[in-house]
Amino acid sequence: MLDPTSTTAVMGLLGTVTMSMATEAGKRAWESIGVLARRVAGREMPAPAGAEARGELAALLADGARRNPEHARALATLFRTAPGQVSGEIAIPRQLPTTVRFFTDRQEPLKRLTREAARKADGLPRVALVYGQSGIGTSAVAVHWGSVNGHRFPDGQLYLDLRSGSGAGILDGPAVIRRFLRKLGVTDVPPAADDCADLYRSIVADRRLLVVLDHARSAAQIRPLLTSAPGVFTLVVARRPLSGLDAVPVPVGPLARKDALALLGRLTGTRRPSADEAVLQDVLSRCGGSPFALRSAATFLADPSHHPRQDGPDATGDRPARHQEPALRDDGNPVRAAADDLYRALPADAARLYRLMALWPWPAIGPAQAAAAGGITEAEAGPLLADLAACGLLETADSGRHHYRPLVRQHAEEAAARQDGPAGCSAAVARVVSWALRFAVRADRTVLPQRWQLGPRYTQPEPGPYANAGVALAAIDAELPTIVAAALAADEYGDPDSVWQLCEALWGVQLKAGRHEEVLPALRAGVRAAQALETESATGAAAPGGESGSAVGGSPLAARVVSRMHTQLALALQELGPDRYAEAETALRSAAEASQRAGHLLGRATALETLGLLRLRQWRHQEAYDLFDEADGLLVAIPDGGEGAADVPRARALLERHRGRALRGLGDRDAAAARLERALRYFRDTGEDYNTARALTDLAETRLEAGHPAEALPLFEEAAGLLAGEHADFHLIRLRELREGLAADPE
Known part of the structure; x- marks a missing residue:
């Protein structure tokens, strides 16, 4: 076991937890460290920002452990239960796509790649750039070489098509690193880009690994992924040489x-x-x-x-x-x-679908999206997709979904403009947006049925085909790239009403699945859409209606939408690490002001509650408690039968839980436990498993800090059982680590 009196060991603990802050495991551990820091110092300690501040805190905690056995025991518990960067054995990814069956010639490019791969290690990165015009076979060269030379890379092959973003852009370097870290077995991916890059290079430092980055657009996109590790060969595929990228050039020209x-x-x-x-x-x-x-x-x-x-x-x-x-x-x-x-050569129905699906860069096209684009049934769309893939106009991913080559999509777009006209093109995109909105709302309603909503779609009695919240969460998570793309498409096509409603329907997948980074582009579009609607409301302009049936512009609802979008954006920002906290706070203050303009007490209380959660993250426990108290006062002011009154009991129970967490940070464990038990009773009585599990976890951690691990363990066990039924893996990681640590050493 690591020595809690060692400043070096404690510094390592702080570094590990800091790099895990994007996950529920990291956030929980960070909160517990803040509680201990206050106990050791005897006063409120600000959360450290940067390595120097973490070093000072590590020295304080280690000294406290030397002077006080209770502090040493608490720190030892944190060592046992802190999140790790990699779960189990490091994975050996095998991600290369299948090489083409009839690969022809290309001997010179293949030889160049082999020479670079076999070059004597000299401290320089092994990087090759395979480039050539679209359709010339650059991707095939890279994949074929990797397939033939797999024996050179016993630790695996990582592959990513850099076009596979969220529907209106490309993946940047930090986003690629985060995906690769997960493929390499990392469960707690750091929120900060620099920490991600450091962890990636550490993991691959002594591995023999092939990394293929297909359809790169710029050197800046690639640079964070480069490493001087002698066993790592990074193979970049692009349409042209990339200025600023130091790589062995491997041009691919036309076949002789x-x-x-x-x-x-x-x-x-x-x-x-x-x-x-x-x-x-x-x-x-x-x-x-x-x-x-x-x-x-x-x-x-x-x-x-x-x-x-x-x-x-x-x-x-x-x-x-x-x-x-x-x-x-x-x-x-x-x-x-x-x-x-x-x-x-296509039949008319396949030709029409080929055109209409290409009007937005959907990240993956399945029968449902295709049916919406074409205004046909899924039963009709499925065979047409198969025909388009069979003739080569669509490429098929391992998931069974389809996408276009860039120049092929460009051709399809031009054909649509010529054949279908502006109205037909806009209608096709709007149908996919409407499908995505209907799908997302039905799933989100099942994921979090108790929360309050603003979107008119939530008032329509149309339950989704989901057995429980876990199944619904898995469904919306699987379609998340398309839903984000739909929000961006609605933003581009001037349908702000659909933009914000799509964003609102992402709340459940943010909270339970932790998909904060993935939804961030949509949430920023949601804020823009909400602000545009409020401006229209102030000027008396009519709002573009979309297909949602809402009329936000010109009504008090516009300011409420502004508040909800800012709150939801802030939630994502604060989950992405300390470097986003300032932006998150600005968004939350804007949310509170918008709700005040609208006279919406429930919305203002939610904004203040979220700001209080940010203060917990910053270890400013008294400020957090005061914000939760202020939010509760707003809820109490809502009269019986007034707007939002039905949501008040649940909202106050959530605030009870949060006040318990703040009191725990202030060192008042008895008062904290009393608040948490009251919240727990409410959620048990209402059958809300997710928040029952969250309250159980808070209560268990309070018992653990009081030196009663045997009392904490059954609470953790019960919480884990409830969350497993919800498929809330984002939270389960932390619980598994706590349970395993306590089971191994309960006292």
């Missing part, structure tokens, strides 16, 4: 004629495609050495009657008639030309 012919032969199952020389030359010229274009051409060479440039009616009569549309303007790009050929 002989290699293009070889690929066509393999794809058509013959040594040489069965076409006359004039036709073959036309195909080779049109494809320009692009493997993507050659693969599409092989389809038409195998069955010329399906080629869109084949004149005359379909003699067989056994396939749907193709839609009639002029050819795309020839700009000499083989990928766009191939996409146009494939598109014009």
Whole structure:
């Protein structure tokens, strides 16, 4: 066991907990350290910011442990129950996609990659940049090389398509690192970007690992992921050289004629495609050495009657008639030309869906989103998606969802503008937004049925198909990228009403699944939308209605929406680490002011409550208690039968729990336990398992700090059982660690 009287050991504990602050485990441990710091110092201690302040606190705590056995015992308990960065054995990820079946030539790029991988370690990062125009096969080169050379990397292969963000942008370096850390077995991912980068480099320092970053856009996106670890080979794939990235250049150009012919032969199952020389030359010229274009051409060479440039009616009569549309303007790009050929060979219903799904960069397209875009049923959308994937117009991920190549989506967008017009395009995006809103509200209503809402969709009696809150949480978590993308699409298309309602429906997945970073772009859009609606309300302008049926602009609801959006944004910001606290506080003060303008006591109380939670995080326990008291006074002022009166008992129970936490920080354990027990009784009586578990955990930690671990253990056990039923894994991590530590050494 680590020595609680060692300043170095305590400094290590503080560093570990600080890096875990994005998780419930880290937040709980941080709160417990704050409680102990106050007891040792005999006064309120501000939460340390930075390594120097943590060093001073470590010295104080270690000295306190040397002078007082009770403090030593409390610190030893924190050592046992503090969150770890990695759970169990470090994982060995195998994330490379399947390489293409008929990989042809590319000997020179493959040799360059092998030379860099085999280079003698000299302290310089092993980095290669594979680049070339879209459709030329750069991703295939990287994946094929990684598949053939897997034996060089026994500790795994990490792969990420950097386009797989949240629907209107790309993943940045810190977001990629966080994903990779989870794949490497890290449960408590640090909130700060610098801490993430430090942890990533520490974990991979002595590993032999391949890292493939596909579709990179800039050196800045890649730089945080670079490491000088001798066994790590980072392979970057881009469309062009990236200025500022020091990497071995591996250009990938068009296939030579002989290699293009070889690929066509393999794809058509013959040594040489069965076409006359004039036709073959036309195909080779049109494809320009692009493997993507050659693969599409092989389809038409195998069955010329399906080629869109084949004149005359379909003699067989056994396939749907193709839609009639002029050819795309020839700009000499083989990928766009191939996409146009494939598109014009489609039946009309598949062609229409191909166009309408491309109008926003949805991160993943499944039958539900496709059906909404096309205004058809999921049963109709499924086969059409399969056909589009089979002909190569869509790529299919391991999840079974689909996405476009960038140039193919660009072609589809242009076709939609030409065929469907502005109104048809806007309507298609609006249908997907409306589907996402309906889905999110139905799921969120089941995840947190007791909380109060503003969105008109919540008033519609339409229960979701979920057996319990855990199933609903898993469903909304799985669709989270699409829901965030829908909020950004609604923002872009001028539908603020849908933006804020989508954001409100993300509250449950924030609280229970901890998806704060993922939802942040949508929440910022939600604040913009709410502010625009309040401005319209003040000027008397009509609000754009969307499909939600709401009329926010011109009503007192607008200021309430501003308050809710600022509160929800602040919740995410304060969960992302101390460097976001100032912005979170500003947002919460804006939320309180907006609720005051609207005369909405419940909203103002919620904003003050959330600010109090921020003060707990900062170890400013008296300020936190005062804010919770102020919020309770607002709730008491709501008259019986008045607006929000039905929500008051639950809101006051939550404040009882929070006041118990503040009193625990102030060192008044008996008063803290009394508050927590009152909150616990309410949540037990109302059958609210999630908050029952949270109150049980607070009470257990109070018992633990009082030196009664045997009393704490059954409370932790009961809380864990309740949270498991809720699928609240975000909170369960901390409970598992506490239970394991106490079970191993209960006294």
